[in-house]
Amino acid sequence: MYRIVKRKELNPTVTLIEVDAPRVAAKAKAGQFVILIPDEGGERIPLTVAGCDRDRGTVTVIFQIVGATTEKLNAKREGDFIHDFAGPLGRPTVVEGFRRVAVIGGGVGCAIALPVARALREAGAEVHSVVGFRNRDLVILEDEFRAVSSVMKIMTDDGSYGEKGLVTDALRALIESGAEYDEVIAIGPLVMMKFVCRLTAEYGIKTVVSMNPIMIDGTGMCGGCRLTVGGEMKFACVDGPDFDGHLVDFDEAMKRGSVYREKERAAHEAACRLLRAGENNG
């Protein structure tokens, strides 16, 4: 059992929890993930490590409430326990040897992009950050990004905060204005990563993306997380989760992500009804 030592709602659908897991905290690096099960008998879900405190022995994960399991996780409070918490899994993001890197985060993907930006900065790179959200209410981790970025652009779809537009608009402007990037790292919705890659391909800038497909075990056993990268089958859990974005078949990954969508929607609605009933009773 793994205790939640801190919990903070970053926006109405995104929550941060800091979990007591010393062994994972001792090893986890930016880009790696954990698999957790909120309660006994529950579903295993992969969540990327958003940070860790080696002294306190804690690991921070930030998750978006998208289904029944994240709903149950979100219902837990400080002092509550998570039944299972395994990691760190996957390969760490390569952060060494860069002069200047653009880090692109979209929505809750910013939670994963932040530790990468931080690690790049600690490894000596100059970091330009472009973060995108649907609107002002959903903006997360702004101060944290500013602290590690020499250039910072916030984009919103509706222009309610930062600039109106897509992250690709801001990235194109930065590239056009002469910022020379050794690498671009994009973490967010598949469609965002796809279009960032399309843009950087025009300019010939190496681009790394972090994939987060459906998986069960996270150790290479199920093969559910397989992707096509450069025409070859890869498992996100052991070969990734980072891949050369110019080689990833995003259209296939998007279709694969939808396999349980109807069942997930039904489960999510059932969980919401249950939680509402619980609140009314409590």
Next chain:
Amino acid sequence: MADMNPKKHEMPSQEPAVRARNFDEVALGYTAEIARAEAARCLSCKNPPCVGGCPVNINIPAFIKKLAEGDDEGAYGVIAEYSSLPAVCGRVCPQESQCEALCVRGKKGEPVAIGRLERYAADAHREKKARGEAEAAAAPEKNGRRVAVVGSGPAGLTCAGDLARAGYDVTVFEALHTPGGVLVYGIPEFRLPKAIVAEEIAGLSDLGVTFETNTVIGRTVSVDELLEDGYEAVFIGTGAGLPRFMGIPGENLNGVFSANEFLTRINLMKAYKEGADTPVMRPKKVAVVGGGNVAMDAARCALRLGADEVSIVYRRSETELPARAEEVEHAKEEGVVFRLLTNPVRILGDGNMFVSGIECVRMELGEPDASGRRRPVTVEGSEFTIDCDCVIMAIGTSPNPLIRTTTPGLDCERWGGIRADDAGATSREGVFAGGDAVTGAATVILAMGAGKTAAAAIDEYIKNK
């Protein structure tokens, strides 16, 4: 005088039409009366050939004699001296090619039903224990020396059990949230109820074995860190868990699963139960590619999830099917269709990237290949399509690379297996390995045999240090 009936006693089981729609255990086991009668068929050979066929050398005539005398608990005691998992072995061992294949009675008629008797003895003990009539095994006196076991499948559990009985302080590390390895994620409930696996693991805990789940050796902790941490030896029993695919077009369509994924969702995550958090597709027409025990398990699970039509697609003929004869028989009885001498060439999808069919070619058998089996050869122009909404790939697994890529100096084969000598010693001092991690995918009992051999070698190694 032994009962000279040439036939072994049938084991009661659920009717095929009924069991094909539920996940309850298929075979119901011998009653006390049947067990007694079957035990009476044993000749109590002075030099029993059956023992030589058992990878863990159980004194088979001795336990059968106890059963014939009505001493069920005594029979269990004999088996438990050799095996940490009798209730498991009695169910999933291929006895027909091991102990029973060598039984003298088998020369004129059927061999003694050794597997069914082993199962009976283990079940009788478990039921007695549940009623509070049998004692849990007392934890042996500890010698204060620590051994780490990586992986809690059959190899790891056997190694841990033998070392614990010899007084070692054993910790088993498991990457998943439940111990048992392939016994819990792979083999389905209807062949090996999970409560029985849990009970066998509880028996090891009674012996003083500690289980640490959610610990991925090679990620959470490395093998070298275990050695630095004071474990005097490490046994690697991580199995062969990486699924293979065929490399044909369409394998990433929705509705194509590795048998590992399909079975793990059902067995470990209990997705077959109403209200389970983990989803599983409930397909209507399923093609399972492969002819081994895992293929049979996947096919029979698909039926139980409510599929209308399930077929096994296998490129060789019935004689070459690697699955146990009993599993093939059970699958047929339940209505699984066998499309033999058939090989998939591509998987077809609908507009939404879901599976709509599988294109196959017919095969014929040519000259024997390296495995000694006749090589299947494509019949030109024989393409045809099987309609289906789900394809399950059950064509084998390879060892997981996590340990070999994070343990410097650990010699491995090119195909990924860890190199170990007959006693299980690897190229690293104090590091032993056995089971599928060394041999590639094989059987539960062979892994148990390797775990047992390695336990003896570890004991020897630590004593001589």
